[in-house]
Amino acid sequence: xxxxxxxxxxxxxxxxxxxxxxxxxxxxxxxxxxxxxxxxxxxxxxxxxxxxxxxxxxxxxxxxxxxxxxxxxxxxxxxxxxxxxxxxxxxxxxxxxxxxxxxxxxxxxxxxxxxxxxxxxxxxxxxxxxxxxxxxxxxxxxxxxxxxxxxxxxxxxxxxxxxxxxxxxxxxxxxxxxxxxxxxxxxxxxxxxxxxxxxxxxxxxxxxxxxxxxxxxxxxxxxxxxxxxxxxxxxxxxxxxxxxxxxxxxxxxxxxxxxxxxxxxxxxxxxxxxxxxxxxxxxxxxxxxxxxxxxxxxxxxxxx
Amino acid sequence: xxxxxxxxxxxxxxxxxxxxxxxxxxxxxxxxxxxxxxxxxxxxxxxxxxxxxxxxxxxxxxxxxxxxxxxxxxxxxxxxxxxxxxxxxxxxxxxxxxxxxxxxxxxxxxxxxxxxxxxxxxxxxxxxxxxxxxxxxxxxxxxxxxxxxxxxxxxxxxxxxxxxxxxxxxxxxxxxxxxxxxxxxxxxxxxxxxxxxxxxxxxxxxxxxxxxxxxxxxxxxxxxxxxxxxxxxxxxxxxxxxxxxxxxxxxxxxxxxxxxxxxxxxxxxxxxxxxxxxxxxxxxxxxxxxxxxxxxxxxxxxxxxxxxxxxxxxxxxxxxxxxxxxxxxxxxxxxxxx
Amino acid sequence: xxxxxxxxxxxxxxxxxxxxxxxxxxxxxxxxxxxxxxxxxxxxxxxxxxxxxxxxxxxxxxxxxxxxxxxxxxxxxxxxxxxxxxxxxxxxxxxxxxxxxxxxxxxxxxxxxxxxxxxxxxxxxxxxxxxxxxxxxxxxxxxxxxxxxxxxxxxxxxxxxxxxxxxxxxxxxxxxxxxxxxxxxxxxxxxxxxxxxxxxxxxxxxxxxxxxxxxxxxxxxxxxxxxxxxxxxxxxxxxxxxxxxxxxxxxxxxxxxxxxxxxxxxxxxxxxxxxxxxxxxxxxxxxxxxxxxxxxxxxxxxxxxxxxxxxxxxxxxxxxxxxxxx
Numbered sequence: 031x032x033x034x035x036x037x038x039x040x041x042x043x044x045x046x047x048x049x050x051x052x053x054x055x056x057x058x059x060x061x062x063x064x065x066x067x068x069x070x071x072x073x074x075x076x077x078x079x080x081x082x083x084x085x086x087x088x089x090x091x092x093x094x095x096x097x098x099x100x101x102x103x104x105x106x107x108x109x110x111x112x113x114x115x116x117x118x119x120x121x122x123x124x125x126x127x128x129x130x131x132x133x134x135x136x137x138x139x140x141x142x143x144x145x146x147x148x149x150x151x152x153x154x155x156x157x158x159x160x161x162x163x164x165x166x167x168x169x170x171x172x173x174x175x176x177x178x179x180x181x182x183x184x185x186x187x188x189x190x191x192x193x194x195x196x197x198x199x200x201x202x203x204x205x206x207x208x209x210x211x212x213x214x215x216x217x218x219x220x221x222x223x224x225x226x227x228x229x230x231x232x233x234x235x236x237x238x239x240x241x242x243x244x245x246x247x248x249x250x251x252x253x254x255x256x257x258x259x260x261x262x263x264x265x266x267x268x269x270x271x272x273x274x275x276x277x278x279x280x281x282x283x284x285x286x287x288x289x290x291x292x293x294x295x296x297x298x299x300x301x302x303x304x305x306x307x308x309x310x311x312x313x314x315x316x317x318x319x320x321x322x323x324x325x326x327x328x329x330x331x332x333x334x
Numbered sequence: 335x336x337x338x339x340x341x342x343x344x345x346x347x348x349x350x351x352x353x354x355x356x357x358x359x360x361x362x363x364x365x366x367x368x369x370x371x372x373x374x375x376x377x378x379x380x381x382x383x384x385x386x387x388x389x390x391x392x393x394x395x396x397x398x399x400x401x402x403x404x405x406x407x408x409x410x411x412x413x414x415x416x417x418x419x420x421x422x423x424x425x426x427x428x429x430x431x432x433x434x435x436x437x438x439x440x441x442x443x444x445x446x447x448x449x450x451x452x453x454x455x456x457x458x459x460x461x462x463x464x465x466x467x468x469x470x471x472x473x474x475x476x477x478x479x480x481x482x483x484x485x486x487x488x489x490x491x492x493x494x495x496x497x498x499x500x501x502x503x504x505x506x507x508x509x510x511x512x513x514x515x516x517x518x519x520x521x522x523x524x525x526x527x528x529x530x531x532x533x534x535x536x537x538x539x540x541x542x543x544x545x546x547x548x549x550x551x552x553x554x555x556x557x558x559x560x561x562x563x564x565x566x567x568x569x570x571x572x573x574x575x576x577x578x579x580x581x582x583x584x585x586x587x588x589x590x591x592x593x594x595x596x597x598x599x600x601x602x603x604x605x606x607x608x609x610x611x612x613x614x615x616x617x618x619x620x621x622x623x624x625x626x627x628x629x630x631x632x633x634x635x636x637x638x639x640x641x642x643x644x645x646x647x648x649x650x651x652x653x654x655x656x657x658x659x660x661x662x663x664x665x666x667x668x669x670x671x672x
Numbered sequence: 673x674x675x676x677x678x679x680x681x682x683x684x685x686x687x688x689x690x691x692x693x694x695x696x697x698x699x700x701x702x703x704x705x706x707x708x709x710x711x712x713x714x715x716x717x718x719x720x721x722x723x724x725x726x727x728x729x730x731x732x733x734x735x736x737x738x739x740x741x742x743x744x745x746x747x748x749x750x751x752x753x754x755x756x757x758x759x760x761x762x763x764x765x766x767x768x769x770x771x772x773x774x775x776x777x778x779x780x781x782x783x784x785x786x787x788x789x790x791x792x793x794x795x796x797x798x799x800x801x802x803x804x805x806x807x808x809x810x811x812x813x814x815x816x817x818x819x820x821x822x823x824x825x826x827x828x829x830x831x832x833x834x835x836x837x838x839x840x841x842x843x844x845x846x847x848x849x850x851x852x853x854x855x856x857x858x859x860x861x862x863x864x865x866x867x868x869x870x871x872x873x874x875x876x877x878x879x880x881x882x883x884x885x886x887x888x889x890x891x892x893x894x895x896x897x898x899x900x901x902x903x904x905x906x907x908x909x910x911x912x913x914x915x916x917x918x919x920x921x922x923x924x925x926x927x928x929x930x931x932x933x934x935x936x937x938x939x940x941x942x943x944x945x946x947x948x949x950x951x952x953x954x955x956x957x958x959x960x961x962x963x964x965x966x967x968x969x970x971x972x973x974x975x976x977x978x979x980x981x982x983x984x985x986x987x988x989x990x991x992x993x994x995x996x997x998x
Contacts, residue, residue, distance in 0.1 A: 049783060050783070221778060222773050222774075222775055222778040222779040223778065223779055223780055223781040225739065225771075225773075226771070226773065226779050226780075226840075226843070227781075227792065227796075228739060229737055229739065229766065229769075229770060229771045230766065230770070230792060230793035230796050230797075230843070230847070231762075231763050231766035231767065231793065231796040231797055232792070232796045233796075236796070241781055244783060245783075374862040374863060374864060375862055483951060483952070484725075485951070513724035513725055513889065514724065514889065514890075514891070514930065514933045514934055515724065515929060515930065515933045515946065515948060516724075516951075517933070517935075518933040518935070518946060519946075521935075522943070522945075525943075540862070540863060541863075541935075542863075542937045543892075543934075543935035543936055543937050544935055546935060546936065546937045546938055546939050546941065547935040547936075547941060547943070566939045567939040567940070570937055570938070570939055571939070580864065581863065581864065582937065583867075584863050584864045584866065584867045585863060585937050586890075586892040586893050586895065586896065587892065587936050587937055587938070588891060588892040588895070588919060588931070588934045588936055589919075589936055589938075590936075594896075595866070595867035595870055595871065595896050596867055597864060597865065597866070597867035597868035597871065598864040598867075599868075601832050601834065601865075
């Protein structure tokens, strides 16, 4: 029998959390849909990061032609790849800079939803009793609120800024993931190896962290990916309805602007189609990724 | 013989290659008798029965051998027609295979009308008759499965199997999940049914005590092959295959004076790559060199009275004596590594 | 000699959801899993608790390890009551009392390697990492899995049932406990493997001087491991005595039916009808007085009116029955 100089916990016996995280990071490599989704995200992130280089024009700057007239509704050309709005603003610049706003909204909402939903689900599911009852009643209240009207009302109270929209979306989306994670925790809590951990003296926090959390992490990612799409659409809807942040340019703002300038009836497709397509792409990408994590979580969903 | 299995081979295709779950099994079921098909997990007994019924998993297929029912060779296509009508099957999870959203009576009536072409009123009358047959009160026809205890659900599953008056009943571990008193009641009921309806039965189980209690004949399987078969009394009192001898030692007997349970060292072979020759050879205390190269299979479709697939069959008497001594098994090279 | 584990009048009721009618009537229906159980486990004893499903034996095992709290009554370990144990005292108790599970495949976290699983109790008890390897190695030796390197890096799904159960036992022994509760430890294993695990448990008990409680529904198996057997029915102990006596000369009518119902590997065994009728009653509303009376072939009027208490009828043998069974 080989002698070990000192007790080595070989890398593979390390914290199961690391193994799970590694597996989740590798998931898109196996699933073509999720890979596409990831590519789309990466593309948009790059656009957002290099927005200033890709579109040096200020999206809100009113532009004038060389002749001194307002450069309104200019059709797509080399100077203005997507043309201009009826107030002379560069549509292409708006699209590119709008990416930042979209991603900021999507990712921050996703992170908040993932963290809050997971923590609440873990705590409510494992500790049960009063804690569970209180948390789930709060979740029920949040779920009973109508989505868009609540967002509008909240931004009305707190001010129409992007961060308030993110807050409103997160407040409404966390219960979904919390409830599903909670029911998963309820199942895991009864497993024999969790009982074994209790018998061998593990503290509740240790059990939560080491035994239960790694098994529900894929679920958190599923809901986070869904939240990105929801948040972006909500922001777009709110902006479209005119309640959005008028200081920053977002795709929803572009759609609202196009609508009120009757771009549809005038046939100015270059104005309203691109932002719509971008919204669709980001939401679909989020869906593909969440579908991929669903299969990590429930391998039986994978096709044979 | 109502059922004859001759050299049956069932292979499962998996990512790791073909698993030869049943590899040349032969046995026969005499008409009107209860045959126990006994073996440990992975020996192929459930697979064999499912193959007879044509309800194998998608990646399983028959790779050889014949199944003859009432003189006619049957394959997966013909079995489907026979399902429920001539041959009935009570699967392993029968207790939980009852649909929870319908009453038990409704499920029985459905079998009778859909598969048996009976009218609804005739079906309802027959359902009451069937419940009476299995010892359930007729008033429980209107109950849902969750209102039944485990034993009652098993009775209901057997009633469903008998609905269309089959001549052969295949039951896979029908009493394993039940408490011992309920188990005894179900076994008694099966015996009564068999006598009243002149049924032939195949009872799949891992418990040789159950086989001793209920069955007339026994077929012992190991690693996908039949290694011994014969009348229960004979096989238990005078086993001829070392595996059966070892099994006998490993089985607790409530009434015996012995205070030793002797394990069989080692574990069953990997069926995706079984060893050549006798599959029990790695664990057998009586192994010879010849055993690892050539196997002895039971021939003649198992028609001999008491057959054993062992090269040293003619020494069975002395081997049996040695098998009763725990030291024989402890000396076996793979002891204690199960 | 003082008992290691003492149970006195332990009661455990599990409340069930109430219908509107029951709420209105002020009723609190509950599953009465245990109703007044008292017995001792001495140091070095091996006691079997047998009974059918619903008799409360699993709940009893969990109570003895403080995985569940009793509704009433007291449980004491080494003189210290379990109620109110917390913090360092609770951790100290946990080191001394361990559990062996029924399903080896579920008792180990599928994401942990074998080494990590067996070392976990050491981590929980705060034992210095430098000692882990030695302790794990000696636990593995005890369960006859000597080639450590073969197993340490493997995951549970790579091992057989018998090997896994040995690992579960190793994990239970790594802190050198004084008391072991085994809940149906072999019922999920193949027959040819069971004998090996049972022999191992017997050996471990002898070499480590453990006290053990062995919970099973299989009367035929407990004979090989335990000198003393408790027979339970619907939350009460009905008979408590030397295993050999229980099997050969059962006194309580339920024990008699239970023993008669066990099949043996003998083609000529008795097939006489069992001396018992009906089915197990609902645990929410057990019969008054003696719980077995509605199935007992020898029930008397007294049985409905008065609950029989466990009374001694011989050497270390107690029965809860109104009949004269000495």
